[in-house]
Amino acid sequence: MFCADCGRSLHRQRAERKKGPDVYWFHCLTNSRVAKDSCKGVMMQETEFIATVTAILEKELSVALGMSLPLFQLEAKQKKDKDRLKTQMSARRQETEKKRRLIRGLYENFVQGILTNEEYFELKADYEESIRTLSGEIEALEKDMDALDSRLVRCRAMEKDAKSLTQDHALTAELIDRLIERIEIDHERNIHVTFRFKSEFQGKAVEPCTKNM
């Protein structure tokens, strides 16, 4: 949790009450510890903070899930995507084998004097270059395959989190840790939440549980 104004982390402080339970406040210590008037200052009671973050999180998760495929459809799509990758990989493996056979054939031709020394090495280098390209492509396809697996794991987890949040309306430390990267509060007590599931999903070749995959 950070102060949106100065960027420093917020301090959690207990305020004792004679009647009733103690209350907790989050506040920015910059003005008192670093320099006076160097921050607009942030102060927020913990109960208000938790209620607001829970509401934000519920909304974000339901939006994310609203855009997402139901799990059973996702699993079917997962299988299709994996089959496609497997086909592409096996085609490249076969192609690699073919090039290897061609290299062996070249050597035969070279020994029998059908190819000159120069022709032999030139053709061999060509085939070897194709094999390197193919093996790079296979590696990339394997990575896509792994990304598909972790996508399903993330989507399952997200659905579980959304369920537990909407059922219990309780923000657990585990949920916060898994879903939230950073929280900023400004001097008007606006809360800005950076979600892990969003930053994690951005810029990946394999999209998360969304319909437009």
Ligand SMILES: [Zn+2]
């Ligand atoms: Zn501050």
